[in-house]
Amino acid sequence: MKSKQITHEEELFHNLFMEYYPSLLSFARYYVKDETIAEDLVQDVFVKMWELREQWKGVENFSAYIYQMVRFRCFNYLRGEKLREEMMRSYKEEKLSIVEINQYIEEEIFRLVNQAMDSLPSTYKQVITLTLEGYRVKEIAEKLNVGEETVKKRKQAAKQVLKEKLGKLYVFLLPLI
Template identity: 55%
Template sequence: MIEEPPIDIGRLIGGDENVFQALFVDYYPSLISFAIKYVEREEAAQDIVQDVFVKVWETREKLRGVENLSAYLYQMVRFKCFNHLRAEKIRHDATRSFTEEMDVVEMNEYIKEETFRIVMSIVEELPPGSRNVFSRAIQGYSAKEIADELGITIETVKKQKQNARRVLKERLGNLFMFFCL
């Protein structure tokens, strides 16, 4: 077995690109294999290991205190893998939460629209007097405003609303409680 000479950390710290290239060639494949055990995706492992080498080059001055460069590289890759996994979990949780929230919002919107459709179809079946009064009432008009607009008494408005409520209650059952006008 041929043993390669150890990497000259002093020359690496000094910015010798040939030493850095030798370090990269020596460790890149094994660091990729190591990272894959954590992140389970080769593309992510490659990105992590490349980031580690960039960081080593950019902060090579910090290598002065490193006694075991090999252990240092593996430790850096391990930490980067943990950071990657943490970021993926946060991204996954946020996406899931957003999706669940959207599902709830969409479902609520569907329920609202479907309920409105059902109520309006029942309102359309009301006798004309009750339909005119009730339509205005659900738009927020007061009994006096409805009476003035339709040229009827307030008592007639109240009676027409009462008739409309009775029909809606019969037809809507428990759903009617949401429409207490």
């Protein structure tokens, strides 16, 4: 297997990396406060430096140039993080308001159903309440000391009143009664 010859350019770049990396890492950490992120940002700068190596060869003050690149890279990262955090906060606030709206709707439906239930004659209300509690027609008839047909008629009449009072909201109550 043939070993690859290291070019003068690669050796120069390696030496620059070894010389500047530790101090650039410390410099980046000052801005981003996270070791791993600072490492990634500094490495990104060195990759960019390698890709644009023809351009920086003519730079008079290389040290100032590379520190400026790291600084800009850190600022770009922080700007992106701030934007991401703002978007997440906005999403959470929006989600919270949707939850609040849904809760309001549930409470309002509950209030309207209770209001409609309260308007029922007491015999109808008893039948519907017991139905909502899970009792069957036969059990309701026994509890109220009436015939099963009477329970069925009261239930049917109560449903009709509720349907008229609740309109389209009646569909929320229908599976329960």
